[in-house]
Amino acid sequence: MGKLYIVPTPIGNLDDMTFRAVKVLKDADIVLAEDTRTSGKLLKHFGIDTKMSSYHKFNEHKVAESIVNKIKSGENVALISDAGTPAISDPGFLLVRECVKNGVDVECLPGATAFVPALVNSALPADKFFFEGFLPHKKGRQTRLKFLSEFPHTVILYESPHRLVKTLKQIAEFFGSDRKVSVSRELTKLHEENVRGTVEEVIEHFDNKTVKGEIVIVIEGKTK
Numbered sequence: 001m002g003k004l005y006i007v008p009t010p011i012g013n014l015d016d017m018t019f020r021a022v023k024v025l026k027d028a029d030i031v032l033a034e035d036t037r038t039s040g041k042l043l044k045h046f047g048i049d050t051k052m053s054s055y056h057k058f059n060e061h062k063v064a065e066s067i068v069n070k071i072k073s074g075e076n077v078a079l080i081s082d083a084g085t086p087a088i089s090d091p092g093f094l095l096v097r098e099c100v101k102n103g104v105d106v107e108c109l110p111g112a113t114a115f116v117p118a119l120v121n122s123a124l125p126a127d128k129f130f131f132e133g134f135l136p137h138k139k140g141r142q143t144r145l146k147f148l149s150e151f152p153h154t155v156i157l158y159e160s161p162h163r164l165v166k167t168l169k170q171i172a173e174f175f176g177s178d179r180k181v182s183v184s185r186e187l188t189k190l191h192e193e194n195v196r197g198t199v200e201e202v203i204e205h206f207d208n209k210t211v212k213g214e215i216v217i218v219i220e221g222k223t224k
Helices: 020-029 036-045 062-071 094-101 115-122 141-147 161-175 199-206
Strands: 001-005 029-034 052-054 078-080 104-107 129-133 152-157 180-186 193-198 215-219
Touching: 001 062, 001 094, 029 036, 029 115, 036 052, 036 104, 062 078, 062 094, 094 104, 115 152, 115 180, 115 193, 115 215, 129 141, 141 161, 152 161, 161 180, 161 199, 180 199, 193 199
Parallel strands: 001 078, 001 104, 029 052, 029 078, 129 152
Antiparallel strands: 152 215, 180 193, 180 215
């Protein structure tokens, strides 16, 4: 029987790729990629010519069983996402669960994920935190914000750049405009930016600006 390898990839800076990740991807029989075009550039950069197959949120339910059967037949399969660690706000959980249900070995390599450097850079308490990931776009969004506003520990959100200011204004509404917050974007890249302050101050910084890059928002927990 083969094995499923969960392989983190850089969130921006290619120097963050580990030697072990390169070895696993080279030795695998097949690499499952969220977007084969994006991952193709990464594999080419590191001289990896392993065959790729698409695995993303639109087909993961359909192909999970066939992937498990490939591993059972002796193939080693490596799963990567466009950036960061698979299954963290990216496809992967369903396949891992299916492998575990079928007695297939799963090995997750340590590596990049965006919320860790954002949390540490925030200067907010990192001993206990709540990772929310992406908020619902519509239904249930206000309910989640209300719940999170009462949470006593640091809260971490992912957000797209075009929604950033809107989300910060909603945080001001539910958490209070004086709650401390940190916004990180373009992490590990040349134009990395970490903006800290009250929600009101951070809104003022980003308002009426064109924002690029993936966003991590770190929010101070509620104090008594």
